[in-house]
Amino acid sequence: MSAKKLKTLVLSASDIEEIVRSVGIDEIMDELIEKMTIAFKTYNKDKTKIPVRSGFNYEQPQKGLIEWMPLFDKEKNQVIVKMVGYHPDNPNDFQLPTIVSTISCYDTKTGHLKGLTDGVFLTALRTGAASAMATKVMSHPESSTLGLIGCGAQSITQLHAISRVFKLKKVLYYDNDIETRESFSSRVAMLNLDIELVFTNIKEIVKDSDIITTATSINIGEGPLFDQIESKSWLHINAVGSDFPGKTELPLSFLKNSFVCPDFLAQAVVEGECQQLDASDIGPEFFEYIQNKEKYSEAVRQSSVFDSTGLPLEDQVVMEMFLAYAEKMKLGQEIGIEQVPMDAKSPYDFMYMQDAIVIKQTVPLEDLNKKVL
Amino acid sequence: MSAKKLKTLVLSASDIEEIVRSVGIDEIMDELIEKMTIAFKTYNKDKTKIPVRSGFNYEQPQKGLIEWMPLFDKEKNQVIVKMVGYHPDNPNDFQLPTIVSTISCYDTKTGHLKGLTDGVFLTALRTGAASAMATKVMSHPESSTLGLIGCGAQSITQLHAISRVFKLKKVLYYDNDIETRESFSSRVAMLNLDIELVFTNIKEIVKDSDIITTATSINIGEGPLFDQIESKSWLHINAVGSDFPGKTELPLSFLKNSFVCPDFLAQAVVEGECQQLDASDIGPEFFEYIQNKEKYSEAVRQSSVFDSTGLPLEDQVVMEMFLAYAEKMKLGQEIGIEQVPMDAKSPYDFMYMQDAIVIKQTVPLEDLNKKVL
Numbered sequence: 177m178s179a180k181k182l183k184t185l186v187l188s189a190s191d192i193e194e195i196v197r198s199v200g201i202d203e204i205m206d207e208l209i210e211k212m213t214i215a216f217k218t219y220n221k222d223k224t225k226i227p228v229r230s231g232f233n234y235e236q237p238q239k240g241l242i243e244w245m246p247l248f249d250k251e252k253n254q255v256i257v258k259m260v261g262y263h264p265d266n267p268n269d270f271q272l273p274t275i276v277s278t279i280s281c282y283d284t285k286t287g288h289l290k291g292l293t294d295g296v297f298l299t300a301l302r303t304g305a306a307s308a309m310a311t312k313v314m315s316h317p318e319s320s321t322l323g324l325i326g327c328g329a330q331s332i333t334q335l336h337a338i339s340r341v342f343k344l345k346k347v348l349y350y351d352n353d354i355e356t357r358e359s360f361s362s363r364v365a366m367l368n369l370d371i372e373l374v375f376t377n378i379k380e381i382v383k384d385s386d387i388i389t390t391a392t393s394i395n396i397g398e399g400p401l402f403d404q405i406e407s408k409s410w411l412h413i414n415a416v417g418s419d420f421p422g423k424t425e426l427p428l429s430f431l432k433n434s435f436v437c438p439d440f441l442a443q444a445v446v447e448g449e450c451q452q453l454d455a456s457d458i459g460p461e462f463f464e465y466i467q468n469k470e471k472y473s474e475a476v477r478q479s480s481v482f483d484s485t486g487l488p489l490e491d492q493v494v495m496e497m498f499l500a501y502a503e504k505m506k507l508g509q510e511i512g513i514e515q516v517p518m519d520a521k522s523p524y525d526f527m528y529m530q531d532a533i534v535i536k537q538t539v540p541l542e543d544l545n546k547k548v549l
Numbered sequence: 550m551s552a553k554k555l556k557t558l559v560l561s562a563s564d565i566e567e568i569v570r571s572v573g574i575d576e577i578m579d580e581l582i583e584k585m586t587i588a589f590k591t592y593n594k595d596k597t598k599i600p601v602r603s604g605f606n607y608e609q610p611q612k613g614l615i616e617w618m619p620l621f622d623k624e625k626n627q628v629i630v631k632m633v634g635y636h637p638d639n640p641n642d643f644q645l646p647t648i649v650s651t652i653s654c655y656d657t658k659t660g661h662l663k664g665l666t667d668g669v670f671l672t673a674l675r676t677g678a679a680s681a682m683a684t685k686v687m688s689h690p691e692s693s694t695l696g697l698i699g700c701g702a703q704s705i706t707q708l709h710a711i712s713r714v715f716k717l718k719k720v721l722y723y724d725n726d727i728e729t730r731e732s733f734s735s736r737v738a739m740l741n742l743d744i745e746l747v748f749t750n751i752k753e754i755v756k757d758s759d760i761i762t763t764a765t766s767i768n769i770g771e772g773p774l775f776d777q778i779e780s781k782s783w784l785h786i787n788a789v790g791s792d793f794p795g796k797t798e799l800p801l802s803f804l805k806n807s808f809v810c811p812d813f814l815a816q817a818v819v820e821g822e823c824q825q826l827d828a829s830d831i832g833p834e835f836f837e838y839i840q841n842k843e844k845y846s847e848a849v850r851q852s853s854v855f856d857s858t859g860l861p862l863e864d865q866v867v868m869e870m871f872l873a874y875a876e877k878m879k880l881g882q883e884i885g886i887e888q889v890p891m892d893a894k895s896p897y898d899f900m901y902m903q904d905a906i907v908i909k910q911t912v913p914l915e916d917l918n919k920k921v922l
């Protein structure tokens with residue numbers, strides 16, 4: 177009896193980095209934005225099941241939470257689960273990213289863990305790509321000024337992704353942490369963007385921007401980041417930071433006067449900006465919007481909000497893309513993690529196999545004796 | 550700025566097998582039963598949070614389900630998540646175990662994935678150990694005949710574990726699959742048990758056994774495995790197979806007349822034998838029973854049922870035990886899966902690092918030139 181060994185492709189962070197270096201960060205981002213746009217354009221809730229995420233949150237030993245974000249794709253016969261740790265004190269306390277995460281992919285034919293990858297860089301990348309995708313279809317086509325409120329890790333990929341779909345001339349940025357705002361320009365230098373970077377206050381950002389991304393670690397109950405401020409009539413905001421009950425970034429007045437499009441309605445009403453809204457104030461989910469754009473053509477002429485709490489569909493797209501590159505570039509390690517006995521009903525089989533190896537040894541007995549001696 | 554790299558200890562199935570071969574299967578099982586007994590004796594729901602498992606179930610491409618079983622231990626600052634695939638056609642269709650599974654352990658200080666191990670062998674082992682633990686305290690102390698209904702992978706570790714806590718003289722076994730019952734005696738041979746193995750029918754098993762374990766893949770709605778049959782007044786049954794709404798193994802009449810003790814009440818009423826019962830028919834959860842044994846001393850004198858749907862506490866115990874052995878024996882691979890930039894707020898840092906490596910190269914320029922040429 178022979179058993180097909182189950183192997184899990186484990187991509188290390190170094191593998192991920194090697195893929196990005198080899199392909200190029202602009203090329204990776206462009207491809208991801210395109211693939212994500214297609215995924216939303218073809219997303220069908222009957223074929224891809226996505227329950228609202230669940231998890232544990234706590235105040236000790238650090239303020240934080242660990243969540244699982246599952247997806248079941250019936251056509252691809254796979255389940256994707258992203259595990260996400262969110263610990264806002266990570267950067268200061270441990271020099272670690274706020275979001276520490278991995279993504280797993282399971283085969284629904286057998287239950288096998290097919291692949292395991294980083295979810296830190298991949299989350300930053302896909303959250304940027306999702307904002308770019310939404311901004312592209314919801315913003316004024318001649319937008320050229322981007323505002324960034326919150327300049328942590330997510331802001332870098334937000335700027336990068338949005339710069340790939342708009343000819344940005346100016347970036348207005350703000351962070352309440354001095355070190356974070358002071359390091360911002362050096363952290364984006366490697367993007368080689370021909371864009372003017374201006375540190376300013378939130379009021380100026382809201383007033384002068386065509387597009388804004390908010391990606392802060394504002395505390396629960398301490399929102400919004402700003403009160404009613406005059407802004408351009410077509411202002412589009414990617415609200416990335418609100419991801420927990422009670423954590424919101426935008427003022428109700430702005431939301432009420434805008435076309436609000438959540439990536440994932442059921443989740444957004446629990447932990448996104450949509451927490452603040454009644455059902456009648458909320459627009460279609462993003463996939464519905466992009467699949468029926470003509471129906472909502474007024475959105476580009478008014479202020480709009482992409483309420484981005486994170487849809488596992490995005491994790492599936494980015495993971496598949498990196499797994500495909502890994503295969504092409506022969507990166508990653510295949511590890512047999514799940515035990516597969518020779519006889520599936522005999523979990524202690526391997527205790528025999530040891531004997532079998534001895535019995536079937538091909539070293540002549542005299543050589544073996546020498547070795548033993 | 551320097552970043553502490555996050556490393557995940559990945560144990561392969563071979564590592565797990567090496568640990569078992571090195572320690573010995575009896576020694577491993579004895580240690581696990583002891584550690585699990587302590588874990589249940591000290592289990593405190595305020596300190597260890599265990600939500601009911603959730604997942605996806607489907608009929609295509611195979612009948613099966615993929616579930617996640619999470620646990621949060623506030624004192625150890627860790628989250629454990631077991632991912633379990635249950636695909637009853639795996640052995641026949643793919644020569645794979647019915648249960649394909651992995652277990653992950655996360656640090657709640659940072660969200661980091663600390664360890665990843667097999668969950669196939671570990672589930673079989675811990676389910677056996679849990680039955681042994683329950684049987685030890687709930688069965689007649691002079692029990693000597695064990696009945697096994699269902700002779701797949703789980704039955705092997707059930708027999709093994711229970712043989713470690715009772716002087717068994719006879720095993721009565723039944724499986725409705727001919728190949729499975731015919732291979733049973735050879736599959737348990739390596740346990741070197743001095744026990745008579747008797748293939749018989751379910752009726753004889755129920756009539757003559759002191760202890761029974763049911764571990765079948767009976768279909769939803771097709772239970773029970775037997776109807777009212779006369780049995781020894783002290784018969785103890787470990788009901789291991791029922792793990793899905795509508796899937797039950799035991800007749801209501803037997804349950805009604807027995808002391809029923811679920812490992813995890815909230816889960817057992819949804820997918821265990823307790824589905825069939827009203828709250829008033831259900832005894833304490835096992836941890837409560839073992840923490841207050843004198844209060845329930847009548848249990849050993851009447852028939853009893855351990856309704857075992859699987860408590861993640863058991864997964865924590867078995868995973869910790871194997872991780873500790875792996876550390877001692879220097880087994881497993883440490884892989885940096887999660888991306889940790891040098892600057893936690895600079896996800897593209899690694900694009901610079903490439904430059905940094907070139908700049909900091911120590912090979913003399915002339916040698917480098919030679920290499921390039």
